[in-house]
Structure formats: structure tokens, C-alpha cells
Amino acid sequence: MDINKKEQIAELNLPRTIHLVPLDIINGFSVRPGFYEINGATAIPGGVNFTVHSFSATGIELVLFHRGEKEPYAVLPFPQHYRIGNVYSMIVFKLNMEEFEYVYRVSGPYDPKKGLIFDSTKDLLDPYAKAVSGQREWGKGDFWQENSYRARVVKDDFDWGNMKSPLIPMEDLIIYELHVRGFTKDLSSGVLHPGTFEGLMEKLPYLKELGVNAVELMPIFEFDEMQDSRMVDGNMLYNYWGYSTVSFFAPNTSYTASQEYNREGNELKKLIREFNKAGIEVYLDVVFNHTAEGNEQGPFFSFKGFDNNIYYLLTPDGHYYNFSGCGNTLNCNHPIVHQMIMNCLRYWVTTYRVDGFRFDLASILGRNEDGSPMDKPPLLQAMAFDPILGDVKLIAEAWDADGLYQVGTFPSWNRWAEWNGRYRDDMRRYIKGDPGCAQAAALRIAGSRDIYAENLRENASVNFFTCHDGFTLYDLYAYNYKHNEKNGWNNTDGANDNNSWNCGVEGETADGEVNALRMRMMRNAFALLMCSRGIPMFLAGDEFCNTQFGNNNAYCQDNITSWLDWSLLEKHQDMFDFFKYMIAFRKSHRILRANMSGGACGFPDVSFHGIHPWHDGPFSKDDHYVGVAFAGWDKEAGPQLVYVASNAYWEDLTITLPPLPAGLCWNMEADTWESAQRPRPCPEGRFTIRRRSVMVFTASASH
Template identity: 50%
Template structure:
């Protein structure tokens, strides 16, 4: 082996700096023998300049225009040597680009060589290492070079089957930022790792992290913060201020360590990714990267050069342009291959199915590419199957039998049933069985079931408020969704009324129990297991404070609820009848019990009429040992109780009571495996607005 490479020597000098024509691929900044290779593309630029900074300094150290011979097609590439002589190394170098070209917004071109632009492929971004720090006026988000030799040791993805997933949606900062978290590094990836034992104990096996790509938390014209982070600045870079080691530039290592530690604990990591829009906003927004590099390639533009706004945030990424499609693929492969993440949830994914002019495509190239990509083959792909322009594709999202969806219809059906709306039992039954009526052969795993998510009321607020209370968001309560299907149980907001509080506690448990016994992939919102409130705010994107952080004292205050959720999760994990990969058959095959059967006040006689408020299902499946796994779930949203005739459990088994939301804790949910036997095996009482879960267990010899 030769010790060095022939191309490790400069051929030119630009501004005194030794360089040579770079390697076109890969895009981005890549350390190579003797220097760093820079590659960036623009189809409409007429000239490109590489701008180098010494880390943290306001003025550029040197600017290196690309000679024409360094361009291949639309790609500008240069290898820069002699960093030592400039007093730089890969850690202290920051870089950006100036792109020259036409400034004709009506034609879609917004070039401005006066602005220094972030490389879209930058794997490390400087400038926002400290949350809330003021941003640099000249070049606020700075490309840096990441060291990619993290020691993964024997890391392997948990490879959890989709039907076995129990997803927990959380905000990295909000999870441990509150002083009550007691972690050493609050609000960071490291802090989240410190809290890993809590998640293991709770029993979830997948965390879905709200956006972790570099964003600017100060980017909110209406308030102090953009806390959620659905305003991406750097798609390849972890958010620096989410890392305790961010000020040292080690956010990549810290986030990789998070994934490694979660994998060791058997928990998958899914990232919430935002490809429908960027932080550059509308015509009045800043040029950060895409807009200045190749506006008409990266954004969907109207014929007169304005931004289409299918995302509701000012611009729309041109995802089905071939160049942008490759960018998205490169980005996701980067997170899957380099960071070992296990899947992605795509914000407003319906946008990803639109053509450059906004037309809805039947066969969107981007979605098809993602579905069949070899690097992403084992990654979970979850779509938020709607956009902000009225396209609602729950059930019709182009899935290639590969994508799952946030099932908004599940959320609405459970909410409406639980609050007592009429005419909801048929819909609820369909949602409880994996929504195979809308997903068909894709099976229940196409359905990510949820009752609450970051976007909307917390579960406690869902039963405490009839209306949203978003006044603190600065838009006179106009923002946020008004269709919440919520019910305050008799009093709007906080109360001491014991009856109201008791009903709320029961309603919370009803929703959770339905969620954790339904076919499909359940998703919990972090904090709902401990009664987290946002005081009626259903759009807390702008609040970085106690309103949006997890208060860990609640876990002690709501110890009963926490135990209830923990038991319900353990129960789901213990029962394959609840975790189906394929739709449940409603009829008997070979004399076996149907995989799902419906019941009512009388066994085998469901009431699907519009005035019914009772649904009872018996789920059953054959275990590997040849016996039945059989669970009975009854939900009553009427304000009076019923006596229910029970279907006979499988031969040789008797009914045991796992959960009864009308019972006082700790009898609201028993420890799985220790459920008490029902004294009466023929009839059971269900309370007003209550949910019951029974499990068939083998009859003991003395019974």
C-alpha cells in the first residue's frame, strides 16, 4: 500500500491557499489526505465561492472562488490543503458559500453573493451551540466538519417487529430540562440517556424524537421561541444545543451515544423529520441555504416565482424534483447509516407526494424511492398523512405496502367515543381492529394509533378543557386546531371538585386502555402517563418553559396513573392477541374462536345502532404452544353502568380481571400475570363511562 495518494498534492493556489480541483462526490465537506474536499451544487448559479472562517470569528479568514475548471456540471468541487498554514484544523474550521447568479424572483432566482450560505450537506453546524444565545448577524449557521469515527462497538438495531412497537413521543429538551428531572445535563441527549431507566421501567420500546436536526429556537416572529423545532436549518446535523457537549462540537458523538445506549436497552429511536418546509420562510424570510444556492430547484414556486405554501409555514420543499429527492434520500441514509436510527416520522408527509406545481401524484417518486431504498429497508417509515393545504391522505397515502401512518381517524374516533358522542361505536370498532377498513392488505401495522401527540391537547387537558386556551401564544387564541373532540367533564380547567376529578381520572384511563388494547402501533405522548398539563394550550410550539417541559414531580403526584400505564403496557406486551401483524378475522376457521368477535349487553350480540354507547370485543389468537391467547375489552361511554353477559372463554380457561377504570386504584389495573379471577364467570358489571379488560387464564386444578 502506498502511504499517500497522488491527489494529496495541490495543483493551484487561490488567494495564497494551496488547492486542487476537488472530487465531485460525495457532496459536503469531507476530510481527505492532506486536506478537506468541498463539493456543492447549484444548477442556476453562475459562480461559487468557498468562504472559510476560523471558528467563532465574525470575519471570514479567506474566500476561495471556484475556478471554472473546478466545476463539473452543476457541481463545484475543491480540495483545500494547508489548513495548518492558515492556523486551522478540521475542528476549528467553519465554512460557507457565496453563490452568484440572477436575482430575478419572478423567475424563481434569488441569488445574492452578499450572503454567506450554509452547505445543505453540512454534518455539523456551528453557531447555535447554546440554546437562546444571540445569533451572529453575518453568518449565523456555520458549516463544520464532523469526525465520523464513533465507536459503535457491537451495536445492533433492536429490530422490533412493527406490531410489537410501543412508541413514546418526546421532546429532547423538554424531557429533562425541568429542574425536577434531576439529571446532570438537563435538556440534552445526555440527559435523555440518564432517564433511560425510566423508559425501560415504563415498558415502551421505541422513542420518537421531535425534531433534532439543527434549527433556530429563536426563529419565531410572534414570540420568543420556536421550541418544537419544525423549522430545519441543517438537515444533516444534530441540534448542537441538544448536546451537553455541543459547546465542544461533540453533538454528533453525543447523539450517536444516545442511539447506542437506547439500543442496548432494547429501545428503538425514530426521528421526526421535517422535509416539507425549511426555516427560510416566505418571500420575506432569510436566505440561509437552499434559497441562495438554488431557489427554483429546492422550492415549489408559483409561475410568477412566489412560494407555494402547502406546509402553512411560508414555503414548500420541492420534494419530487429529482435533485431534491436525492437530497432527501442522502439525508435519511446518513441518519440510518451513520447514526443507526431505526426509523422516521415524516411531518406533513402528504407534501412529499406533490409534484413541483403542487399536483397530487398517484405514484410520487420520492415516496417510492424511500419505500424501496436498500439502506432504509429495515427503517420504520411513518407518515403524517396530511398537509396544511387540505390534502388528507389517511388510508390513501401512497404506501407501497411499506409506510405506516399517523392515524388521525383513530385519534378522533377514540376521543369522540370516550366523551360520549353518539354514532361512534361502529367507527371505534374499526379503529380498535387496526383500521383494516382503511388500510386493507397493509394490515394493522399501517396504523400508528394515538389519542394525543405533541400537536394538540395533552391527555389530561383533553378531559379538562372544552376549548383551546392559546392566548399565551400571542395570536389571540386564533392558532391551534379548534376541532379537539375534548370534554372538560363539567368544569373548564383546574378544579377541586372531587366528582369532576374522579371522572377525568377515569376518562384518561379509558382512552389509554383503548389505545393499549387496540390493534396497530400505539403511540403515547410523553408525560401523559403522569398527568402532564399545558393548561389548555393545544399548540405549545412557542413555549420553552414549565408549560412545555416534563415536570417529574408529577410522576410522584400521579403515581397511580403511572402504575396504570405501566401495567397496561406490560399487559399489551404479554398478549399477542393485541399485537397483530395482520387483520383479525371475524369468523371462525377450523372450529377455532374468531380472531375478533363482538359482544354487547348480551354475548355475541353487539349493538351497532346509532344510539349505542357500548363496544365489547373478544380478541383471540393461537399462541405458539397451541393454547389461546384471549382478551376481552368492553368500553361503555354511557353515563350509567350495565351488566354484561360474557362470552365463554376458551375451553379450560376462566376470565380474570386485568383492568376496570371504574375501580379505585390500585384495582384499576392489576399487574399482568396476577389478575384476580372473576367470581361470576357469566356476568360482569361495567360502570358508567368505564372500560373493562378481562383475560382468559388457564383454570387451576382446584377451580
């Protein structure tokens, strides 16, 4: 049992109270009023405590099913004297938690224009369900139907031992975004349990070798892969990504290697424990902006039946606002929804020891009940200051599907970081040689100080070139256009503004020069990512040139389009080695990650340079070369100087490095023109940077 639940039950003197209060009998079951502050269904000595709330309901029934059976074996109405305020709570004794599943049926008014759509014929999933039945086997069920989701009671007896969270400083993070199923589902992964938490855990040595210290898991809350499933050209398409939550408190049981009846989540807990022991934090990509219930045409399985007009943002005539692009929008700043989200986050942190959260379409979390953006959203402020979440990383996707774009302005209280979409867009344009992008690139490399004032937004920028949403890094330099035909929407889905470049040929080619250029462009992007101030993040598989064959919206592709092809690791071992090298380089040079006492050796903390040292004023629209120098003083290692040279021009350039104080000389540490890195001195202070390439220099004592 969760330790917090134990403490709450102990405070309520449960064992003594059970014997002191007379029991009621409902349909043959012994019951008594329950514990009103413990939401959901909780196993207690001798029975199960069921607590549920609804503002407008007139009555609620608890419905019990034998596991897997279609018809219930018991229906237990909550007596009205078991209700306090809007909360119904009941202990049912002598239930074998391993043999039953449960739902609720809720009665109440029906007035759609007011958002009231109560229907006592609907079987409703508990909003606080800790496990959902019927989802165990991926793609096997017909569960995308109403009256199909049921909850189970979870026994939390996982032993965390003396594990401590890594608590990695924000500035030191290197985030690796992955899809649990797609990471190991292909046979080429070589794991014993492909497509599962266990399979991911088998790849822990690989991740340690690569050098990442945080993994961001795409949605692992229970979702239904059968949502909108359909056949296209002989291939079954699914809700593969999972950005459509069914239950916020339950892990996706189809991601487990074995059945976990009433101990759902243990495999995920083991993964988090082992990753934390290895010094790798685990973040969850969470979707609190909408649910899988959709709009008026969507299913009716949980929130709609408890308090539709509270859980969702509704128009004055009772329809659903759609700021999420998925049919509905959660009413996040209503006190009831606010409370649920906070309880949910605390649950994942205390019960699963999750290290951080990335919030999908997080700008929605700052909208008022009329849909307008709020100056100080109560929910976001509560997350920022909540004691339980005090050490947890909070990362916002600072925009939504209705055009609200808050990169740089997301309410933060110096607590929230943001996916920096401007870093992605500006750096993509610059690297492929677009005119007028040098100044923006220099600012992005330097930490986007024009967006994030350091004194107000420390470690706020999560820098990335690629994520699940869009091209892989390989495809970014293999395709000018998206190729989403297999998604079944005539290539109309997915973004059109990818800022990609195919290097002269669309798609796969046998042209050696084109392929060499593509590899170099990938190295350019990753070298600059690792040498930029801010928190770097990259997509799983980029390190060995994984491709989605030009699909930039593979949300429905449960196949090799989205699965990692691990055979590419051997083919592109040199790319993996380069990624590993640049990650290690970043880790060994703190000056790339943080301001260290404001400069060193006559250099300010950050300075910009052209082909000649000390670039004055902004870069022009014709500039394609950017030099950025970072300088600082380390108490133990002394001065640190790193000079990042990037040539997005299509010709070689001769560059003069800024002069160093006596006793120091420049050393070339990385050169993307070459696949293998050979650090060497550059004592003359002049060098030729080849076309479309990046070089990195450090200063050290001359010999």
C-alpha cells in the same frame, strides 16, 4: 470518519492521487480538484474536500472564517476547470478543521419571476453541512439573521462497538413521543444535564421501567429557536418545537451537554447506542416539507441562494407555494431535492444508526412540481425500496396544511405506516359519550380494517390519543376549550376541534368527584389504546398527568407549559403504575397486536359484542357500549382470548360475556373504575361495568 466516506476515498486512491496531480495556488492555499461524488465538506488526509452543486450558478466562492470571527480570513473562488457539470469540487490542503468555519457565495442570474434570485453578497450555509456554528447556547444568539449561519467540518470517529439495532417488529412497538429539551429541562427532572441528549439518557432506566420500546424525538435537526422569537406579557417565546429546519444533516448543538467542536453528534450517537442496547429504538421526527427560509419576506441563508427555483415549489410568477403553512414548500420530487433527501436519510441511518423516521406533513412529499398529488411519488417509492433504509421504520403524518388528507390512502407499497388521525378523532368522541360513535370505535379498536386492508397495509395504523400537537391526555379531560392566550395570538391559534371534555369543570378544581372522573377517563383512553390493533403511541408525561394548562399549541412555550413537571410522577404514581401495567399486559398478549391463525375456541379473529354476546350488524347511534373480542392460537401458549369491554354511557350496565368451551373461564384483568388493578376470575360470565369505564377480560383454563 464515516465508514462510507472511507470506502469512497479508498476507491478513489486518494493518498496516491494527491502526490501525482500538480497543485494550484489560490490566495496562498494549495488546492486541487476534489471528489465530485462526496457532497459537503469532508476531512481527508492532508486537507478538506469541499463539494457543492448549483444548476444555474455562474460561479461559487468558498469563504473561510476563523471560529467565531465576523470577517473571513480567506475567499477561494472555485476555478472553472474545477467544475464538472453543475458540481464544483476542491480540496484545500493544510486546513486545521478545528479552527475554521465556512460558507459559500454564489453568483448567477437574477430574475425573480423565473425563481432565480442569485446574490453573491449572501453568505450561504452548505445544504450538506454536518454541523452549524452559532447555535450552541439556546436563546443566547442573534443568529436569526442573514449571513449568520456557518458550517463546520465534522470528524466522525465515534466507536459503535458491536452494537446491533433492536429491529423490533412493527406489531410489537410501543412508541413514546418526546421533546428532548422539554423532557428534562425542569429542575424537577432531577438530572445532571437538564434539557439535553445527556439528560434524556439519564432517564433511560425510567423508560425501561415504563415499558416503552421506541422513542420518537421531536425535531433534532439544526433549527433556530430565535426564529420569530418575541416577548409576550414579559415572557420570551421561541421556536421551541423546532419544526423549521435550518440544516438537514446537522444535529441541534444546543441539545448537547458539552461543546463538541468538530465532533458534533457524538452525544446523540451515544444516546442512540445506549437506548438500542436497552432494547429501545430511536426515531427522528423529520421536516422535509419546508425550511426556515420562509417566503419572499423570509431570510435568505441557504437553498434560496443555490437554486431557489429547484429547491422550492414556485407559482408561475415565482412566488412560493405554501402547502406547509410555514411560508414555503420543498420541491421534494425534483431529482435534486429527491437526491438530497435520500442522501440525508441514508446519512442518519449509517452515521447515527437511527431506527426510524416520522415525516411531518408527509403528504407534501407526494406532491408534484405543480403542487398536485402524485399517484406513485418517486421520493416515497424510493424510500420504500431503498436498501440502506430496508430495516428502518417509515411513519407518515398523512396530511398537509393545504387540506390534502391521505389517512388510509397514503402511498405505501406495504412499507409505510401512518399516524391514524381517524383513530384519535373517533376514539375521543366515543369515550366522552358522543352519540353515533360506537361503530367507529369498534372498528378503530379492531385495527381500522375499514381503512387499512390487512393484505395490503399490514401494521399501517399508528394509533394515538395525544401527541405534541394538541392537548395532553390530562388536559383532554380537564378542558373543553383551548387556552392559548400566552402564545400571543389572542387564542386564535391551535385547533378548535379537540373532542375534549372537562368532566364538568373547566381547568383545575378541588372537586373530588370531578378529579376522580378525569383520572378514570385517562385510564379508559390508555386501556383502549393498549388493547387496540395497530401500533400505539402516546405523549411523554401522559403517564403521570402532565398538563399544559389547556394550551393545545405550545409550539413557542419554552417553559413549564411545555416542560415535563416530574413532581407529578409522585403525585400520580397510581397513573404511572396503570400505564406500566397496561403496557406489560399488551406485551404478554400477542393477540392484541396481530392476527394469530384466524381465531380460536369458536371465536373468529375479531368479533363485536353488545351488552349481549355476538352483536349482529353495525352499532346504532344510541349505543354507548362496545365489546371487542380477539381470538387466536399461539403455538406455545395455546388459545388466546381477550375481550375488551368499554362503557361510554353515564350509567352502569350489566353485560353477558360470550360463552367459552368447556374447561375455560373468563378472568377480569383490568378495570379502569379502580386505580389499582386486582385481576380476578369471572366464572359466571356476567358482570356489571360501571359508568364511563373499561374492563378487560382473558380466557384461561378453569380450576
